Amino acid sequence: MKTDPGYYDYWPYHDRPKITWPNGAKVAFWVAPNIEFYELDPPANPHRKAWPGPYPSIAGYGIRDYGNRVGHMRQMKLLEKYGIRGSISLSTALCDHHPEIIELCKERDWEFFSHGIYNTRYTYGMSAEQEREMIRDSIETIYKHTGQKCAGYLAPALSHSDDTIDLFAEVGTELFGDDAGFYTCDLFHDDQPTPIHTRSGKKFVSIPYSLEMNDTIAYVVNKVEPRQYGKMIKANFDRLLEEGAESGTIMCIPTHNYQVSCPHRMKAFEEALEYITGHSDVWVTTGREIASHFIENQYDTAVADIAAKQGGMKK
Amino acid sequence: MSLDKSYLEYPQRSYGMDHELYDWSMLTDRPAISWPDGKKLALWVNLNIDFFPLNQRSNPTGVPGGMKMPYPDLRHFSLRDYGNRIGIYRLFKALDKFGVKPTIAINGVMVERAPYLMDMIKERGDEVLGHGWQMDMIHHGEVAIDEERQWVANSLNTLRERFEQPVTGWLSPGRLQSANTPTLLKEHGVEYMCDWVNDDMPYAFNTAAGAITAMPLSNELDDFFILNNNLHSEDSYAEQIMDASDFLLSEASEQGGRLLALNIHPWMLGQPHRIGQLERVLAHITSLDGVWSASASDILTVWSQQTQQQP
Numbered sequence: 001m002k003t004d005p006g007y008y009d010y011w012p013y014h015d016r017p018k019i020t021w022p023n024g025a026k027v028a029f030w031v032a033p034n035i036e037f038y039e040l041d042p043p044a045n046p047h048r049k050a051w052p053g054p055y056p057s058i059a060g061y062g063i064r065d066y067g068n069r070v071g072h073m074r075q076m077k078l079l080e081k082y083g084i085r086g087s088i089s090l091s092t093a094l095c096d097h098h099p100e101i102i103e104l105c106k107e108r109d110w111e112f113f114s115h116g117i118y119n120t121r122y123t124y125g126m127s128a129e130q131e132r133e134m135i136r137d138s139i140e141t142i143y144k145h146t147g148q149k150c151a152g153y154l155a156p157a158l159s160h161s162d163d164t165i166d167l168f169a170e171v172g173t174e175l176f177g178d179d180a181g182f183y184t185c186d187l188f189h190d191d192q193p194t195p196i197h198t199r200s201g202k203k204f205v206s207i208p209y210s211l212e213m214n215d216t217i218a219y220v221v222n223k224v225e226p227r228q229y230g231k232m233i234k235a236n237f238d239r240l241l242e243e244g245a246e247s248g249t250i251m252c253i254p255t256h257n258y259q260v261s262c263p264h265r266m267k268a269f270e271e272a273l274e275y276i277t278g279h280s281d282v283w284v285t286t287g288r289e290i291a292s293h294f295i296e297n298q299y300d301t302a303v304a305d306i307a308a309k310q311g312g313m314k315k
Numbered sequence: 316m317s318l319d320k321s322y323l324e325y326p327q328r329s330y331g332m333d334h335e336l337y338d339w340s341m342l343t344d345r346p347a348i349s350w351p352d353g354k355k356l357a358l359w360v361n362l363n364i365d366f367f368p369l370n371q372r373s374n375p376t377g378v379p380g381g382m383k384m385p386y387p388d389l390r391h392f393s394l395r396d397y398g399n400r401i402g403i404y405r406l407f408k409a410l411d412k413f414g415v416k417p418t419i420a421i422n423g424v425m426v427e428r429a430p431y432l433m434d435m436i437k438e439r440g441d442e443v444l445g446h447g448w449q450m451d452m453i454h455h456g457e458v459a460i461d462e463e464r465q466w467v468a469n470s471l472n473t474l475r476e477r478f479e480q481p482v483t484g485w486l487s488p489g490r491l492q493s494a495n496t497p498t499l500l501k502e503h504g505v506e507y508m509c510d511w512v513n514d515d516m517p518y519a520f521n522t523a524a525g526a527i528t529a530m531p532l533s534n535e536l537d538d539f540f541i542l543n544n545n546l547h548s549e550d551s552y553a554e555q556i557m558d559a560s561d562f563l564l565s566e567a568s569e570q571g572g573r574l575l576a577l578n579i580h581p582w583m584l585g586q587p588h589r590i591g592q593l594e595r596v597l598a599h600i601t602s603l604d605g606v607w608s609a610s611a612s613d614i615l616t617v618w619s620q621q622t623q624q625q626p
Binding site for chain 2: 053227
């Protein structure tokens with residue numbers, strides 16, 4: 001085990017080279033709906049239990065199934081109303097289980113990125129070869145069902161190994177060259193894109209996917225009241241917009257169709273989306289588009305600036 | 316280091332669910348339901364009459380809402396009992412004021428513990444649901460089937476005899492089920508169960524003894540969940556229910572009938588500082604155009620007729 005994962009170097013949020021977004025936007029705004037499949041009776045993982053208590057765990061399983069049966073359509077309609085294309089963090093087995101949902105998202109030109117195969121199959125305990133196979137399966141499944149070359153990764157149930165990010169970058173390259181496997185949502189250290197060190201040395205970037213704005217973290221872990229969640233989203237946006245005048249920022253709302261799409265939470269979420277998309281200096285986009293834009297336009301400058309700052313402030 | 320190879324095998328990875336309990340379907344793909352008199356939103360309020368024994372046993376799941384302190388946990392015991400002595404009468408008054416007729420899920424043991432309350436419920440004529448024998452007899456996955464069968468039979472027989480009504484609905488203690496529960500319920504004449512909350516409308520559920528209906532009794536809007544699990548304020552409870560009613564009503568206007576199911580515990584909302592928020596909620600919902608206040612059976616009957624399934 002390491003004391004530091006070593007994916008990135010210290011890069012102060014001070015005097016960074018200016019990041020610019022298309023059309024002079026100050027904030028790149030993206031919504032990442034997690035569309036997940038949890039198994040009712042998954043095989044046991046020695047490091048993490050999938051469900052509390054004995055089989056069947058109907059409350060936990062039920063609300064997640066609710067997300068696909070009821071919540072997805074609600075969230076999709078809402079995002080469509082405000083001109084937002086979702087960047088889907090996908091349990092790729094859902095392509096087999098619920099192809100209707102995949103078709104609806106394809107029709108709307110949403111992005112699909114890998115969130116593993118099932119959200120009840122954890123990375124913990126896998127050999128590097130097993131993890132590579134799981135990641136490869138997920139990327140191939142996305143390609144087979146959507147024609148998209150998967151650009152991003154969020155490990156299933158945020159379960160990682162020391163190899164996760166390297167494996168994703170490598171498998172992406174093996175399958176599709178530079179068109180796949182170039183951004184991660186697994187790191188929460190910044191409000192701007194960060195170049196990430198990988199074994200392969202390819203241009204690979206971390207795109208902020210805010211845990212603080214994540215509806216499950218807000219509603220389940222922090223037990224935030226729905227209207228307060230709406231206020232938090234607006235406050236997060238206001239500050240990132242203000243700072244984005246100096247250098248472009250990123251705002252992400254990671255959602256789950258079994259959280260924001262519940263009837264008592266839709267109003268607060270809608271008000272927040274209406275507020276954000278009511279601004280003209282916002283780039284409403286997807287994870288892949290942000291990562292590509294950064295890699296094409298600012299990656300090298302960022303790498304140089306990070307290197308220059310390793311010794312401290314210039315006198 | 317590696318995992319057994321079965322961890323990377325996916326035998327259920329195919330169309331539909333990963334089990335045979337019910338079919339996969341998205342709510343918006345189903346035919347629209349119309350409630351009586353052109354109403355859009357069915358309001359179903361369910362009250363819980365619970366008994367949490369002081370000598371709670373250890374079991375694999377714990378008892379949601381049960382004793383938490385070393386024996387004797389007088390604080391939780393008596394505060395739950397408060398609901399059956401004080402809170403329930405407050406709730407009846409509030410519901411009656413707004414003409415909302417509840418269903419009542421009753422632990423079988425309460426029939427002997429509170430005869431006065433049982434008389435009152437019988438006189439009111441509210442629909443009664445089986446709710447297990449008591450809250451420490453959790454129908455979890457490790458209960459022997461014969462024992463669970465006995466619990467189901469005792470609960471239902473006791474309520475049927477006492478209230479002289481068929482008792483066709485069921486809510487498990489703590490909403491927990493074993494793999495056998497749905498079949499045992501069906502074998503004992505239960506037509507609908509409320510534990511599975513994976514939809515906003517009723518749906519058909521398979522058991523070894525034939526189909527039963529799942530009537531989703533929202534857990535997210537349950538007073539215990541909002542106030543005790545999430546520790547939200549009373550004001551927020553009211554806002555959440557009102558936001559949910561407004562949303563469901565507007566969705567129903569476009570997509571067909573919807574169900575607002577409120578599960579209420581007399582020991583939670585029956586407190587003096589909370590009852591006013593329930594009244595605020597009821598005033599709001601009953602003022603909306605298109606709301607149909609109904610019992611679970613009435614809702615099920617209409618739904619069954621329209622979906623042409625036997626309840």
